[in-house]
Amino acid sequence: MLGWCKLALTQKNLRKLFILNCLLITAEAFLLMHAPDAILKSSDSALHTLMKSSELADGMSKLFHYSKNGETVEGFLIRYQGKVYAYVNLCPHAYEPIVLGSQSAFNSDKRYIVCREHFAMFNPETGVCVSGPCPIADLVKIDVLEQDGTIFLVL
């Protein structure tokens, strides 16, 4: 009888361990799908100087380039209500650049980022599409940090 109880407990514990393991695998898969940069950042983050804070006044935008996984990525910085944000310079509608040359990323009243191709509009703080032909995709955010009068790219 005692031997049978030990076996039952062992099977019960194994089932608990199996369920716990499944939960951990699911949580890890979720994190990899939804926050891969955050996971990488915790072990590998590095700061790269982009420009002085004084070079990006409120309502302005500027292009920059960086290398990721051997490929050159074009991004653009904006300063919106005092804070700096950065996005990959590709519109999720037809993959045209949001910013060309020295043109502004903002619409005329500087409340939204606007794509000049078909006029999709995006929230400057989140990159979420708020109007126009981009119903299921948003801008891809790039991590930046402003510190001691300098804007850094966080890779």
Ligand code: FES
């Ligand atoms: S490419 Fe940007 S709205 Fe069409």
